[in-house]
Amino acid sequence: MLKIDHLSHSFGRRQVLFDIDFEVAEGEIVVVMGSSGGGKTTLLKCVAGLLPIEEGDVIVDGVSVRQDPETARAKMGMVFQYAALFDYLNVADNVAFGVKRQKGLVSKAARQLVGEQLEAVGLEGSEALMPAELSGGMRKRVGLARALAMEPKVLLYDEPTSGLDPVTAYSIDQLIVETRERTRTTSIVVSHDVTSVFRVADRIAFLDKGRLLFLGTPQEFRAAQDKEIQDLVTLARSEQALGTFSGPTL
Ligand SMILES: Nc1ncnc2c1ncn2[C@@H]1O[C@H](COP(=O)(O)OP(=O)(O)OP(=O)(O)O)[C@@H](O)[C@H]1O
Numbered sequence: 449m450l451k452i453d454h455l456s457h458s459f460g461r462r463q464v465l466f467d468i469d470f471e472v473a474e475g476e477i478v479v480v481m482g483s484s485g486g487g488k489t490t491l492l493k494c495v496a497g498l499l500p501i502e503e504g505d506v507i508v509d510g511v512s513v514r515q516d517p518e519t520a521r522a523k524m525g526m527v528f529q530y531a532a533l534f535d536y537l538n539v540a541d542n543v544a545f546g547v548k549r550q551k552g553l554v555s556k557a558a559r560q561l562v563g564e565q566l567e568a569v570g571l572e573g574s575e576a577l578m579p580a581e582l583s584g585g586m587r588k589r590v591g592l593a594r595a596l597a598m599e600p601k602v603l604l605y606d607e608p609t610s611g612l613d614p615v616t617a618y619s620i621d622q623l624i625v626e627t628r629e630r631t632r633t634t635s636i637v638v639s640h641d642v643t644s645v646f647r648v649a650d651r652i653a654f655l656d657k658g659r660l661l662f663l664g665t666p667q668e669f670r671a672a673q674d675k676e677i678q679d680l681v682t683l684a685r686s687e688q689a690l691g692t693f694s695g696p697t698l
């Protein structure tokens with residue numbers, strides 16, 4: 449469904465992605481981890497067609513992001529780190545924003561679609577709220593509802609649980625998994641919340657200074673010998689010992 453094909457990226461003379469090459473199967477959730485500044489957001493933006501691709505390519509459902517970014521973008525939904533809602537629009541207008549523009553939906557159909565999407569993310573009835581009235585977790589849900597309204601084949605999430613308390617983070621993780629079960633969407637989730645990763649990932653990709661250091665199942669991740677990965681696994685185990693970890697046993 450999604451193929452990242454020998455992708456490299458530089459900002460000016462500074463190279464931040466080096467020959468990234470992996471595929472995500474239909475309905476699969478791949479979580480991209482890695483230290484801060486390692487290139488995770490850059491990778492997501494390249495996939496999303498928000499940054500020009502100069503070396504390598506990304507193929508989404510048979511369409512090259514490099515050659516036809518417009519068509520490729522229409523197949524993808526992005527959930528931004530801070531939800532990126534329009535503060536002057538209410539929840540309903542935020543959710544309907546892209547659909548109205550792209551599909552020219554009239555208001556009645558848009559209203560129905562908004563209602564359905566808000567229900568899917570557990571926010572039914574909140575159409576009239578303004579972004580300033582929403583909690584962090586609710587903002588993320590609205591961001592997801594907006595992406596889902598476009599019926600994307602691929603969903604890209606940048607740090608969906610960052611800045612949330614553990615209980616709210618858990619509910620967002622559940623929502624990501626539920627959304628996949630319901631829509632069979634293919635997903636890439638960027639995260640450095642290691643407890644969250646084990647809850648949602650079918651496979652984990654680990655980026656180290658712009659290079660793909662590891663790609664495999666959570667089980668393989670736990671067994672990986674790389675020091676950067678072992679440190680994370682140890683952290684997850686200590687969170688579990690403290691009782692702050694709610695998920696499958698490590
Ligand atoms: N628009 C930009 N122009 C120039 N350099 C950039 C730009 N965006 C990112 N970079 C640089 O690219 C590198 C990778 O950044 P990126 O945001 O992809 O990292 P990240 O893995 O998402 O980090 P974090 O975990 O902190 O979000 C960083 O060194 C950053 O300074």
Ligand SMILES: [Mg+2]
Binds near residue numbers: 488489490
């Ligand atoms: Mg980032």
